[in-house]
Amino acid sequence: MPKIVDPHERRQAVAEAVFRVIERDGLDRASLRTVAAEAGLAIGSVRHYFASHAELMEFAMRAMVERVSARLVTHADRLLAAATPLTWAEQREAVVAMLAEVLPLDEERRRECVVWLAFVTAARTRPELRASADQPYDDMVELTTRVLRGAERAGALRDDVDIDLEARRLCAVLDGLSLHGVLHPTRLDPDTTLAVLRRHLAGLAREQS
Numbered sequence: 001m002p003k004i005v006d007p008h009e010r011r012q013a014v015a016e017a018v019f020r021v022i023e024r025d026g027l028d029r030a031s032l033r034t035v036a037a038e039a040g041l042a043i044g045s046v047r048h049y050f051a052s053h054a055e056l057m058e059f060a061m062r063a064m065v066e067r068v069s070a071r072l073v074t075h076a077d078r079l080l081a082a083a084t085p086l087t088w089a090e091q092r093e094a095v096v097a098m099l100a101e102v103l104p105l106d107e108e109r110r111r112e113c114v115v116w117l118a119f120v121t122a123a124r125t126r127p128e129l130r131a132s133a134d135q136p137y138d139d140m141v142e143l144t145t146r147v148l149r150g151a152e153r154a155g156a157l158r159d160d161v162d163i164d165l166e167a168r169r170l171c172a173v174l175d176g177l178s179l180h181g182v183l184h185p186t187r188l189d190p191d192t193t194l195a196v197l198r199r200h201l202a203g204l205a206r207e208q209s
Contacts, residue, residue, distance in 0.1 A: 088156035
């Protein structure tokens with residue numbers, strides 16, 4: 001009796017193979033053939049689920065976004081739906097915990113950052129990846145804006161804080177920390193990374209907070 005293969009599981013397994021190849025050898029080496037070999041599949045099996053290399057890369061990119069976004073949403077829902085009002089110090093630590101999901105603070109998140117940086121760099125010259133690179137950025141700006149608006153409503157932020165500008169600045173801080181953590185891991189350790197993020201958020205607060 002032929003083995004029944006779950007298409008969703010098989011596509012996810014192939015995406016995981018893409019991630020491993022990119023982390024180890026770079027995106028340029030993630031051909032259909034090398035990905036198939038990494039996944040332990042015949043290249044025809046990969047082509048059964050992905051009509052082209054571009055389709056495979058788009059799927060893998062979206063799969064990475066969905067993985068990280070699910071963790072962010074869990075934190076955001078918990079933060080924004082708190083049963084009792086949080087102090088700014090409590091809010092700040094909750095925000096740090098949430099945003100830490102996109103920083104290379106452990107082996108898993110470091111791998112995700114390596115793969116994601118490869119994808120967004122490739123999107124600069126590969127139009128088929130552009131939308132998948134832009135949407136997560138827009139989503140992160142929206143998320144940081146919501147969080148800062150919540151802190152503003154709670155009276156935790158300085159009166160001169162420009163929420164729209166600060167949301168984009170916070171995203172830039174996260175991008176910089178991710179890039180430095182990937183490229184200079186021995187010079188920017190996890191504790192220092194979190195300290196930078198905390199200091200940035202503290203700079204937005206009222207002095208008495």
